[in-house]
Amino acid sequence: MTALTFGEASAQLCARVRLDARAVRRVPHRTGAPVRRDSIEAGTFEHLFFAPPAAGEPDRWLRACRRALDAGRRLRREARAGTRTLSARERPIAALTGAAVRVFEELCTLARLHRGRVFPSYDWLAEATALGRATVARALVLLEAAGFLVRQRRFTRIEGAGEGPRYRQTSNAYRALLPAAVLGYLPRWMRPAPLPVDQLDHHQAQADAQAAMLAGLSSRDRARATVDGALGKVLAALGAAVDRACESQDHPQPLMDSIHTGTKELA
Incomplete structure (x- = not known):
């Protein structure tokens, strides 16, 4: 039996692992x-x-x-x-x-x-x-x-x-x-001709109007208007849950302020 150093044994092991990996890659995909x-x-x-x-x-x-x-x-x-x-x-x-x-x-x-x-x-x-x-x-x-x-x-x-x-x-x-x-x-x-100034202003006005419209929508409607497909449906469902949670908040007073006021009255 031939004695091998630690480095030679490691090199042979790495080469065998590479050969095994190549053999695995040749297996047809399931x-x-x-x-x-x-x-x-x-x-x-x-x-x-x-x-x-x-x-x-x-x-x-x-x-x-x-x-x-x-x-x-x-x-x-x-x-x-x-x-x-x-x-x-x-x-x-x-x-x-x-x-x-x-x-x-x-x-x-x-x-x-x-x-x-x-x-x-x-x-x-x-x-x-x-x-x-x-x-x-x-x-x-x-x-x-x-x-x-x-x-x-x-x-x-x-x-x-x-x-x-x-x-x-x-x-x-x-x-x-x-x-x-x-x-x-x-x-x-x-070079392509630049757009006229009035057309650029029209595009900017449309973008501002769309941004204002989206800002006034509920979370559910905003998700429906901005995202399509299955992801849009999921986001719309989450938005509906957020809308219901916001509607259930009857009193707008923050909790910390309420606690602070109650502490003063007890004092």
């Missing part, structure tokens, strides 16, 4: 393929997530992304030369690549052709752009960090043997945007 974090079931939110773009809007998004790529290259040159320190808003722009712009071009094309409903798979984007799958995945991360893209993971239910529902991951949902961080790098003719 409800099908595992679903990634922050995923939402497909078909339950797309009507709120997708929005049809206006005429010519995808082309403006793409031109802005190309301009941002050029601006990012200038920022990188200045940072390498030591004449500029990149801020938190400039670093994502400086990280953009030509592959990211190419992927964004395909997403803008899909948004124009399908009225904003964009949910291609990584493999489809890799084939359409002639890029590797890993390059496509990195491009999506860069676009999302720069603000050009919002993506939502999705899963679907599948039929399976045994009890309980089965799920599997499906393609992400994407929505292209024009981030405010890149507006300063765009020429004046590419």
Whole structure:
């Protein structure tokens, strides 16, 4: 038998634990393929997530992304030369690549052709752009960090043997945007026109009126007006209980003041 030191024995034990963990990970998930974090079931939110773009809007998004790529290259040159320190808003722009712009071009094309409903798979984007799958995945991360893209993971239910529902991951949902961080790098003719002052005043008056309306509601009605779904029902029930507790308080005099007054009378 070969004698092992304590360090060698510990190293072998750690290696065996890692092998056992890999073997455990290869065991099929009891409800099908595992679903990634922050995923939402497909078909339950797309009507709120997708929005049809206006005429010519995808082309403006793409031109802005190309301009941002050029601006990012200038920022990188200045940072390498030591004449500029990149801020938190400039670093994502400086990280953009030509592959990211190419992927964004395909997403803008899909948004124009399908009225904003964009949910291609990584493999489809890799084939359409002639890029590797890993390059496509990195491009999506860069676009999302720069603000050009919002993506939502999705899963679907599948039929399976045994009890309980089965799920599997499906393609992400994407929505292209024009981030405010890149507006300063765009020429004046590419920037969106500011809203008129009277329209801004109208929006502010509406916000003030809504805030005043919510302030005058009961706890139950305020919960119903601000939160939807199951959470709204739960908050409405809690608000109703709070309203009943407030209504049962007949005398508005604080308890401490009442005790203090009673003590004076006894004295």
